[in-house]
Amino acid sequence: MLSITAFSILTTLVATCAGIDCSVKELKPYNFESIKGVHTLTTLKNTPPSQTNITWNIGICEPINSIEDCPKNSDLCGITSIILSDNKDKPIISEIVSFNANLQKTYKPFSKDDKDSDSDGIIISYSGVNWGDSLVDAELKFICDKKAEDDKFKLDKWDGTKLKLTMSTKAACITNDKDKKKNKPDDNKKKPDNGESWGWFTWIFIFLVLFLSIYIVGGAWFQYNKGNAIDFQSALKEVLENFIDLLRGLPGFCREIIERFTGNRSRGDYSAV
Secondary structure, eight states: OGGGGGGOOOOOOOOOOOOOOTGGGGGGSSOOGGGOOEEEEEEEEEEEEEEEEEEEEEEESSSBSSOTTTTTEEEEEEEEEEEEEEEEEEEEEEEEEETTTTOEEEEEEEESSSOOOOOOEEEHHHHHHHHTTEEEOOOOOEEEOOOSSSEEEEEEESSSEEEEEEEGGGGGOOOHHHHHHEEEEEEEHHHHHHHHHHHHHHHHHHHHHHHHHHHHHHOOOOOOOHOOSSHHHHHHHHHHHHHHHHHHHHHHHHHHHHHHHOOOOOOGOOOOO
């Protein structure tokens, strides 16, 4: 059995793609340079006969190289130490969780226009990082707050497999309208579709009205020129009456056509053989 003084220091050394960097294209719309540096968040929990201290170190736009117990070139590093009541000056490090700067990350902007969000900002995520026998995920959520002054992280969750940290900061606000449009591709696609469908309906209605107007006025003018009407007004009246009679007979005409094609015509019209 290993004693508490000999707990293993577990680190993550998985490296794949690019590290977190203020110059990556996903962060260009934001001003992360304004919060550049190593940020620290500490939580202390009473676990008699000791206290458990977890300190998370987050490197914004630079790796963590200044923290002694964190592996070099880390983006994110959590150190768990045990403080014994009879030896408070010498805490015992029991766990170290490290996310290397070379780990692949995903960048997900969010907006007030989204159904599940009431703010703007971006989420930086790490997924499936090896930590001993476990896989650990991490999520850094940066919320746009133009009135924020302290730029401090808040711990939302840490259960040994999932870490969630949140910061409300001006750095997560997009000030360029062009960049805002780029970060909302789904919304930009939906709006033209809706406008286009209503546009086709409107144009069909306009063409139908124009066609009927031309038919009625043209018919009246034709009748008047042939001398079949005393004046243009009477010719127009005659054409309108004919057009109304046509509309009245249209349902019966359509019904007869349908009966001919479907074979539902009544046999009462024919004499028995």
